[in-house]
Amino acid sequence: MTISRRGRGTAGNREARPQTSRGATTIFAQDTANKKNLLLLVQMRWVAVVGQVATIAIVYSWLDVDLPLPAMASVIAFLVGLNVLTLIRLRHTRDVGNVELFVELLLDVAALTVQLCLSGGASNPFVSLYLLQVIIGAVLLEDWSTWALLLVTSACFIGLTVVYRPLAILGQRGADDELFSLHTRGMFICFVLAASLLVFFVTRINRNLRARDLRLAELRQQSAEEHHIVRMGLLASGAAHELGTPLSTLSVIVNDWRRVPALAGDPEILHDLDEMKTQLNRCKSIVTGILLSSGEARGEGTVRTTVRAFIDELVADWRALRNPALLDYVNRFSPDEAIVSDLALKQVIFNVFDNALEASPAWVGVMVERQGGRLIITVNDRGPGFPADIVEHVGKPYRSTKGRPGSGLGLFLVVNVVRKLGGTVAAANAPSRGARVTLTFPLAALSQEAEHG
Structure with missing residues (x-):
């Protein structure tokens, strides 16, 4: 599914209609x-x-x-x-x-x-x-x-x-x-x-x-929010291009160090070099994902799959990368349905998982289910919950409790990408403790390219 093509239709075409x-x-x-x-x-x-x-x-x-x-x-x-x-x-x-x-x-x-x-x-x-x-x-x-x-x-x-x-x-x-x-x-x-x-x-x-x-x-x-996202996408794409060369250079240097006799004979240094190589490959994968999500090499980024397979693989990848203490994952989506996914959609759900893990390192709960023609993904945590102003203005940029420069953009991007797909994002505090974020996707939008591709 190509995110940039998912905007909802306007009121129709007219000869004199402005194009702005x-x-x-x-x-x-x-x-x-x-x-x-x-x-x-x-x-x-x-x-x-x-x-x-x-x-x-x-x-x-x-x-x-x-x-x-x-x-x-x-x-x-x-x-x-x-x-x-x-x-x-x-x-x-x-x-x-x-x-x-x-x-x-x-x-x-x-x-x-x-x-x-x-x-x-x-x-x-x-x-x-x-x-x-x-x-x-x-x-x-x-x-x-x-x-x-x-x-x-x-x-x-x-x-x-x-x-x-x-x-x-x-x-x-x-x-x-x-x-x-x-x-x-x-x-x-x-x-x-x-x-x-x-x-x-x-x-x-x-x-x-x-x-x-x-x-x-x-x-x-x-x-205005979508214009803001376009500017962020251009910035991310440019940064990814600039980072590609130094990451490749570092990768070559690490490989050369492994062949140096004085270093190759030290197991502790070899372990450190292996860890550096792993982290460099991860950085290169992130840069490739940014380029794919921003529209470059789009055909390589889309994947034909089903809802259950996509969510199962996504959760497995996130578990391997983040290694949460306890992930309570339940996939009740039935009957299964064919969709086309890409890295942008995967990153959107990753952002929600990451926010829950940061607020609640000890436990994260994920529930996936189907309600009619909609895919519902509910992410729960046992953290301090959302402040009232965050719940009221969910998805607004730079609204965050983290207090870091640029904080609040993750949920802002999530809301806007999901909205492009015709879906919704709802944030609420749990009755006892923690927070809940619910992502709702219309299956028609997710499966459109699977049917016509």
């Missing part, structure tokens, strides 16, 4: 807010449908006003069909732009205009509902589309003063005072309806906008 990281995150958050706001428009349209049905029934039956029921029913059917189509589209897309919101509001204005034209035109008290459409447009839309919506509603209002079907009261109650009384009651109903809808939907829209701003802040923080 900050631009992509901004548009992703904006699209999410627009989708929620479109769902609010759908809800408002359902309210409009119910309200129109109730109003038509009351006006026609109770107030004895003659209305063209088939034509008005067809407008209501149009709104229902528009809502159904909108909901279907929202299931198959993640992008909702300003133009779509503008068109949806225009269709609502058109439906309202037809209903008003069939029921008295500009003299209908519900004509003030145009203002509701304009206010919602001012909250949701860009400037140009808000002004366009205002011009359209103004034109519709003017048109209704010329083209409309006059209201006709059935029976003997067609006097002017009855019409005035009807108009007054309609204005009151319209005011209550518009005010209630405004309070409800504007507060919901503001909540969506606040959620968008929070998401934007999180995405920008994530982008």
Whole structure:
């Protein structure tokens, strides 16, 4: 699995979409807010449908006003069909732009205009509902589309003063005072309806906008952290290149010393030389791992394996290198699954093991299990546990209890690499004593290259 290719997808491709990281995150958050706001428009349209049905029934039956029921029913059917189509589209897309919101509001204005034209035109008290459409447009839309919506509603209002079907009261109650009384009651109903809808939907829209701003802040923080990791990776890669030559030189010198008669005859010196050779080989292996993890010779660093085999081998390697006093290792992952691993993933888990060993030299516990489509690795220790600020801000750089320069980067790298794979890292203190770090990996991300490689 190539870590550098594991970033989560953005909100889709657009012709005018900026190619910068900050631009992509901004548009992703904006699209999410627009989708929620479109769902609010759908809800408002359902309210409009119910309200129109109730109003038509009351006006026609109770107030004895003659209305063209088939034509008005067809407008209501149009709104229902528009809502159904909108909901279907929202299931198959993640992008909702300003133009779509503008068109949806225009269709609502058109439906309202037809209903008003069939029921008295500009003299209908519900004509003030145009203002509701304009206010919602001012909250949701860009400037140009808000002004366009205002011009359209103004034109519709003017048109209704010329083209409309006059209201006709059935029976003997067609006097002017009855019409005035009807108009007054309609204005009151319209005011209550518009005010209630405004309070409800504007507060919901503001909540969506606040959620968008929070998401934007999180995405920008994530982008900054990933930029920090790139710089660290470049530094590590450069250092690995620079260290390669002196390590090779030292290895040659040690081999030459072994052939010197005065040294070869001393068993204690030979033992020391063997130990130096072992440590040099380990340093060269670490340098090679850094180069592989930073993207060089990537094809040599990836390995096809299974989850159980990968974790078993990883734990065995860590046990041999670190020699912990007691490692309580349980692998309950079942059924097994094919994955592609590389040194970066191995190093991530090594870092968590190393932190647990440093906090608790006497005992480290590792539990591996499967929960649905996820791999869960839980690492426990019996150390002093995490301070409250570390648990609250797990994975933030330079937050550590070790007090050394550069401390806190290990867990920071762990969190970001796991996040690249679509997983999570959770840190907590055990109820009695010690700390617990839980790594969660989606198996789909780990096995993707195994299936398509």
